[in-house]
Amino acid sequence: MEIIDIKALSFQYPESDNYALDGVNFHVKQGEFVVIGGPSGCGKTTLLHLLKKEISPHGLQSGDISYIGKPLDEWDERTLIEEIGLVFQDPENQIIMDDVMQELVFGMENLGYSPIDMRLRLAEMVHTFSVEHLLHQKTTALSGGQKQLLNLLSALLLKPRVLLLDEPTSQLDPVAAKDLLMMLERLNKELGITVIIVEHRLENIFDKADRVVFMNEGKIIHDGKSREVIQQIYNRQDHRFFPYIPSISQMYLELHHAPTIDRIPLNVNEGRTELASLPSMNHVEKIENKVMNTDTEPIIEAKDVYFQYEQGSSMVLRKLSFSLNRGDFYAVMGGNGSGKTTLLKTCLGLLKPQRGSVKRFGRKLTHKSIDSVHQNIAYLSQQPQTFFIQDTIEKEMQLIAEQHEIQDSEKRIKSLLNLFGIEHLRNRHPYDCSGGEVQKAALACMLLTKPSILFMDEPTKGLDPVSKIHLQSILRKLHSDGLTILMVTHDIEFTAKTATKCAMLFDGEITAEALPHAFFTGNYFYTTSINRLTQNSQYPEALTLEEVLHSWQEHELA
Amino acid sequence: MARARVSLIASIIVFILLIVMYAVFNYHNYLLLSLGIIGCVMMLFFIRFEMKSIKTREIVILALLIAIAAVARVPFAGLPSVQPTSFVIITVGLVFGAESGFLVGALAAIVSNMFLGQGPWTPWQMFAWGTMGMSAGLLRHFIGVGNLWILNSFGFVWGFIFGWMMNLWIVFSNMHNFTWEFLVGIYVSSFYHDLAHAISNVIFISLFSVRWIRILNRFKKKHGLLEDPTIKPSIAYEKAGK
Amino acid sequence: MLTLAMYFNHPIFLVTILLLLIFVNISHDRGKDLRKWLPTLSIMSTLIILINPFLVSRGTTILFYFRGKQVTLEAFMYGITMALFIAIILVVFISFNLILNGNRFLYIFSKILPRIALMIMMAIRFVPLMKRRLNEIGDVQRLRGMSMTVGDFKTRVRNGMLRVQILLTWSLEEAIHVTNSMKARGYGTEGKKSSYTLYFMDKRDWVWLFILAGLMMLCFYGGRLGYGQMIIYPELGPWQFFWIDWIVFCSMFIITSFPLFIEGREKIRWKLSI
Structure with missing residues (x-):
C-alpha cells in the first residue's frame, strides 16, 4: 500500500525565481526505509517539510500530496500531527523544555492526552529504549547523541506511522550517528514505521535502506533500490553523485571486469567476499600526503600540560606533551570527551593549563599575546558563522583589511574569493549562506591576514560530501602553499586524505603519533572502510580509494 | 481564554x-x-x-529575547558597572512595541534571577524593566526612533529611573523607621551606580541602536512578527489561519 | 512566614521562626545553599546589632556613654530584632529559591498564565544554551583581536556588545527551527491541553489548609492586639508571656514547622517501612 503519494509537485519560495521543487513524483510504500540524498539546496528538505503539514513552508505550490490515499488538506490536523513525526537536523534547536520529562510529554500535553494515556506511553517508551537514567536530567546536560535520541522519542510518543528525519546525524559524532541509525532500523523492522530520511553521510545507510533517492535542482534524478541506484549512477557516469556512493561499492564497480547488480557490496562483509573475485595486482602503492616540512623547529610546543575545567573534576589533559612543526598538517583524533577540543583551546591560549607550559613561536602564551590583533593565527570553529560581525562577506573582509592595514586589499579579497569559489556570494549576508559556504567565507576572511597556523575544530561536521571534497582540495592547496594546520576531528576518511601526521588523544594524553598509513592500517574501527576491507587481504596497506584505483591503473598499464 | x-x-x-x-x-x-x-x-x-491571539513563532522570539536579555551581562564579567540588559530591553520595546517591551523586560528579570537568586527585589526589578520596555514602545509610537539624541536622553533618564525604582523596595521594607534623611541617604548612595547605568545606556544606544533596530526589523519584516496593529497591518507571508 | 515575622517582634518569636526555617532549609538540601550565605548573614547581623545602639539614642535604659552619646538597652534590643528579621527574610528567600527552581512553582503558575509560564520555561532552557554560544562567540572574536581585556573602556564595551549582537543574529536565525519543532508536536492546535504532572488536592489537604488558615487568622488577630510583640521604645517592656501569648506562639510554631512536619513524616514512614 502506498502511504505517501506525491504527484507532479512543484514549489517556489516567495521572492525566488527558481523552483525549489520542480515536478516531483515520489511514492513511498508502507514500511519502507527511504533515503534521500543530494547537494545542499537540491530541494530535499523542502520536500520533507511539505510532507509535514504544520510546518510546510509558504509559497507557490502545485501538484498533489496524498497520505494513505487522501490529500493532506483533507486530513484532520490532529491525525497528521500524530501520524507523521519529524526529527530535525540540529538536536539543540528542537528542545523546548528544561527537563527531559517535560520535553518528552510536550507533544502529548499539546494534544490533550489523558494523564493515564501519557503515563502508559511514557513508561513504555522509556523502558523500551532504556533511558530511565535520562528522565530526570536537565536537557542541557545531555550529549549531542542523547539530545537527538530525546527528539526521536518525543516524536515517537505520538505513535507516528511515518517518521521524517532531516539530516538527523549531521551534528553527531560517528558513534552516536551509528547508534541513531541502528535505532531507526529497529523502529522500521520491529514496529513497521515508515522511515524517510534525508542524509549526507550515506556510507553506512545504503545497506539499511530499501530505497535510495537522489535529487538535484528540485528534481528527482535517481530513484530505486540501493544497488540499482548505484549501478545507474555508474552506468550514466553521473559524477555529481559519485561522492555519495560507498567507497567499497565504488571499488568493486571500478575494478570488476563484469560487475553484476546484485553483487555490488554495500558493507565490509559483502566487500570482503567480492574482494576475492577482483582481479589481482602486485600491490597497492601508498600515496602519502605531501609533507611540507622545511624545518623541524616546533612552532607550538606543549609540555606536561594538565588541565581540568573545575576544581575537583577529573583531569581532561594529563601530562600531555606534543609539538607542531612548521609545515605540518596535524590531525588529532579521539573519542567523544577525550579532550580534543580542550587540547585545541589550550594551544590557542583560550584555556590556561593548571600545570605545564604551552609555547607558540617559541614564546610562552600570555593574555596579552592572545589578545593582540596581530598574532598570526587563524581559528575555524565548529560554528564559523560566529566569526561575522558585518552584514555582508565583502564588508567583513574590508573591515579586516582596515584593521590589519593590508596593502592592496581589493586585489587580495578578490583572489581569495576566487580561490574559494565564492565570488558570487560577495554581497550575501553570512547567515543566508549554506553551512559549507559560511565555512569557506570565514576561511577566506581569516586568510586575508596571512596567518601561519590554521586551527580547525571538526571542519567536516555537517558538510555534504561535495563540500567536503572542496574543503579537502582547498586545504591541500593552502598546506602546500606553506600553511601549518592543526585540526581535531572524528572524520577518518577526511584525515586519511589530508593529514601528514595523525595523533590519538586518549586518557588525557597523546598515546600514538604516526604518519597516516602507519596510524590507520590494521585498526578495527579507527580506519577507513577501504582499509577495513583490505586489511586481511594481500593489500593490507591500502587506505583510500584513490590509492587502490591509482595502483590498478599502473598495474593495467604495466 | x-x-x-x-x-x-x-x-x-x-x-x-x-x-x-x-x-x-x-x-x-x-x-x-x-x-x-x-x-x-x-x-x-x-x-x-x-x-x-499570537503566533507560535512570536512566542519563540519573545522567549529568545528574554533569554538574550538575561545573559547579556555574561561578556561583561570584567566590567561590573556596565548594564547591557537595559539596552536589549529598550531595543525590543522600540522595535516590537510597548507590550512586547514590557513582557521581555519583566520576564527577563525573573529569568535572570532564576540563575542569580530571587529576592524581595524581583518584583521591583520586573516592574522597572517592564515599564522601561513599555515606555520604549510608547516612545516609538509617539515620537519615532529616528532621532539618536532623543533615544540617548531616553536611555540616560531611564538609567536613573531604574535605580530609583529599585531603591523603593529598600524604602518600603523599612517604612517603620522612615526618615527623610534615610530616603535621601539611599538615593545619594545609589547615585554613582545609577550614573554608570545611564552612561552605559547612552554608549550602547549611540553605538548599537541603529544596527540592532535594523537586525530586528529585518527579521520582523521577513516573518511578519509582532506588529503593532495600530501602526500598520502586519505583513504576513504566513497563510492566514495557518 | 514572612508576614508572621513582620508581625511579631518578640525576640523569642523571631528566634523560633528563624530556627524552624533553618531546619526547613536543611531538610530541603541539607543546608547547602544556606552555608554559602552564612558568612554574609552573620557579618550583616553582627553589624546591625553593633551599629544600631551607637547610632540611635532612643530609649531610657542607659547602659553607658560613648563619646558623650547614650547607648541604650532598647536600641540594642531593637538591633537584635532587626537582625533576626533580616536573617528570616534571607532564609525564607533561600528556601523559596530552592522550591522555585524545582519548576513546581511554574506548574502551578501555568494553570493561570499558561503562555507566560511557557515563555519563562523556554527562556530558562535557552539561558544555558545562550551562555554556551556566547562563550564560543567570545573565543572566536577574541582570537580575531576583539578583546575584552585590552583596550580602553569604550572599545571593551563595544566588543562586549558585539558578542551579544552576534548571539542575537545567530539565535534569531535558529528560532525558525524551534518554532517548527513546537508546531510539529502540536503546539498551537485547537483544543484543550492537558498536563502530565497533576497536583491533586485531596480531602486531607483541604483539612490542613483550613487548619492552617485558621491558625494564621489567630496569629494576625493576636498580633493586632499586641500579643507576640515586645515594647522596645521608649522603654523595654516585660519579657514574659501571657497565656494568650502562648496560644499565639503555638499557632505560629505549627504554621512555621508545617513544611518540616510534612517532610519529616515522609522520612519517618520511609525509615519504618524498611
Whole structure:
C-alpha cells in the first residue's frame, strides 16, 4: 500500500525565481526505509517539510500530496500531527523544555492526552529504549547523541506511522550517528514505521535502506533500490553523485571486469567476499600526503600540560606533551570527551593549563599575546558563522583589511574569493549562506591576514560530501602553499586524505603519533572502510580509494 | 481564554481588597502592600497578553529575547558597572512595541534571577524593566526612533529611573523607621551606580541602536512578527489561519 | 512566614521562626545553599546589632556613654530584632529559591498564565544554551583581536556588545527551527491541553489548609492586639508571656514547622517501612 503519494509537485519560495521543487513524483510504500540524498539546496528538505503539514513552508505550490490515499488538506490536523513525526537536523534547536520529562510529554500535553494515556506511553517508551537514567536530567546536560535520541522519542510518543528525519546525524559524532541509525532500523523492522530520511553521510545507510533517492535542482534524478541506484549512477557516469556512493561499492564497480547488480557490496562483509573475485595486482602503492616540512623547529610546543575545567573534576589533559612543526598538517583524533577540543583551546591560549607550559613561536602564551590583533593565527570553529560581525562577506573582509592595514586589499579579497569559489556570494549576508559556504567565507576572511597556523575544530561536521571534497582540495592547496594546520576531528576518511601526521588523544594524553598509513592500517574501527576491507587481504596497506584505483591503473598499464 | 478572564477578575478583586485592607485596618506593612500592588498591575499586562491571539513563532522570539536579555551581562564579567540588559530591553520595546517591551523586560528579570537568586527585589526589578520596555514602545509610537539624541536622553533618564525604582523596595521594607534623611541617604548612595547605568545606556544606544533596530526589523519584516496593529497591518507571508 | 515575622517582634518569636526555617532549609538540601550565605548573614547581623545602639539614642535604659552619646538597652534590643528579621527574610528567600527552581512553582503558575509560564520555561532552557554560544562567540572574536581585556573602556564595551549582537543574529536565525519543532508536536492546535504532572488536592489537604488558615487568622488577630510583640521604645517592656501569648506562639510554631512536619513524616514512614 502506498502511504505517501506525491504527484507532479512543484514549489517556489516567495521572492525566488527558481523552483525549489520542480515536478516531483515520489511514492513511498508502507514500511519502507527511504533515503534521500543530494547537494545542499537540491530541494530535499523542502520536500520533507511539505510532507509535514504544520510546518510546510509558504509559497507557490502545485501538484498533489496524498497520505494513505487522501490529500493532506483533507486530513484532520490532529491525525497528521500524530501520524507523521519529524526529527530535525540540529538536536539543540528542537528542545523546548528544561527537563527531559517535560520535553518528552510536550507533544502529548499539546494534544490533550489523558494523564493515564501519557503515563502508559511514557513508561513504555522509556523502558523500551532504556533511558530511565535520562528522565530526570536537565536537557542541557545531555550529549549531542542523547539530545537527538530525546527528539526521536518525543516524536515517537505520538505513535507516528511515518517518521521524517532531516539530516538527523549531521551534528553527531560517528558513534552516536551509528547508534541513531541502528535505532531507526529497529523502529522500521520491529514496529513497521515508515522511515524517510534525508542524509549526507550515506556510507553506512545504503545497506539499511530499501530505497535510495537522489535529487538535484528540485528534481528527482535517481530513484530505486540501493544497488540499482548505484549501478545507474555508474552506468550514466553521473559524477555529481559519485561522492555519495560507498567507497567499497565504488571499488568493486571500478575494478570488476563484469560487475553484476546484485553483487555490488554495500558493507565490509559483502566487500570482503567480492574482494576475492577482483582481479589481482602486485600491490597497492601508498600515496602519502605531501609533507611540507622545511624545518623541524616546533612552532607550538606543549609540555606536561594538565588541565581540568573545575576544581575537583577529573583531569581532561594529563601530562600531555606534543609539538607542531612548521609545515605540518596535524590531525588529532579521539573519542567523544577525550579532550580534543580542550587540547585545541589550550594551544590557542583560550584555556590556561593548571600545570605545564604551552609555547607558540617559541614564546610562552600570555593574555596579552592572545589578545593582540596581530598574532598570526587563524581559528575555524565548529560554528564559523560566529566569526561575522558585518552584514555582508565583502564588508567583513574590508573591515579586516582596515584593521590589519593590508596593502592592496581589493586585489587580495578578490583572489581569495576566487580561490574559494565564492565570488558570487560577495554581497550575501553570512547567515543566508549554506553551512559549507559560511565555512569557506570565514576561511577566506581569516586568510586575508596571512596567518601561519590554521586551527580547525571538526571542519567536516555537517558538510555534504561535495563540500567536503572542496574543503579537502582547498586545504591541500593552502598546506602546500606553506600553511601549518592543526585540526581535531572524528572524520577518518577526511584525515586519511589530508593529514601528514595523525595523533590519538586518549586518557588525557597523546598515546600514538604516526604518519597516516602507519596510524590507520590494521585498526578495527579507527580506519577507513577501504582499509577495513583490505586489511586481511594481500593489500593490507591500502587506505583510500584513490590509492587502490591509482595502483590498478599502473598495474593495467604495466 | 475563560481561565484568563477569571484571573483578570480575581486580580482586580485582590487589588481592591489590598487598598481596602490598607485603609480600613490600618495595617502598616508597606512592603507587602507595595508588592501586592505591583503584582496586580503586572498581572493585568500578563492577562492581556494571554488573551491575545499570537503566533507560535512570536512566542519563540519573545522567549529568545528574554533569554538574550538575561545573559547579556555574561561578556561583561570584567566590567561590573556596565548594564547591557537595559539596552536589549529598550531595543525590543522600540522595535516590537510597548507590550512586547514590557513582557521581555519583566520576564527577563525573573529569568535572570532564576540563575542569580530571587529576592524581595524581583518584583521591583520586573516592574522597572517592564515599564522601561513599555515606555520604549510608547516612545516609538509617539515620537519615532529616528532621532539618536532623543533615544540617548531616553536611555540616560531611564538609567536613573531604574535605580530609583529599585531603591523603593529598600524604602518600603523599612517604612517603620522612615526618615527623610534615610530616603535621601539611599538615593545619594545609589547615585554613582545609577550614573554608570545611564552612561552605559547612552554608549550602547549611540553605538548599537541603529544596527540592532535594523537586525530586528529585518527579521520582523521577513516573518511578519509582532506588529503593532495600530501602526500598520502586519505583513504576513504566513497563510492566514495557518 | 514572612508576614508572621513582620508581625511579631518578640525576640523569642523571631528566634523560633528563624530556627524552624533553618531546619526547613536543611531538610530541603541539607543546608547547602544556606552555608554559602552564612558568612554574609552573620557579618550583616553582627553589624546591625553593633551599629544600631551607637547610632540611635532612643530609649531610657542607659547602659553607658560613648563619646558623650547614650547607648541604650532598647536600641540594642531593637538591633537584635532587626537582625533576626533580616536573617528570616534571607532564609525564607533561600528556601523559596530552592522550591522555585524545582519548576513546581511554574506548574502551578501555568494553570493561570499558561503562555507566560511557557515563555519563562523556554527562556530558562535557552539561558544555558545562550551562555554556551556566547562563550564560543567570545573565543572566536577574541582570537580575531576583539578583546575584552585590552583596550580602553569604550572599545571593551563595544566588543562586549558585539558578542551579544552576534548571539542575537545567530539565535534569531535558529528560532525558525524551534518554532517548527513546537508546531510539529502540536503546539498551537485547537483544543484543550492537558498536563502530565497533576497536583491533586485531596480531602486531607483541604483539612490542613483550613487548619492552617485558621491558625494564621489567630496569629494576625493576636498580633493586632499586641500579643507576640515586645515594647522596645521608649522603654523595654516585660519579657514574659501571657497565656494568650502562648496560644499565639503555638499557632505560629505549627504554621512555621508545617513544611518540616510534612517532610519529616515522609522520612519517618520511609525509615519504618524498611
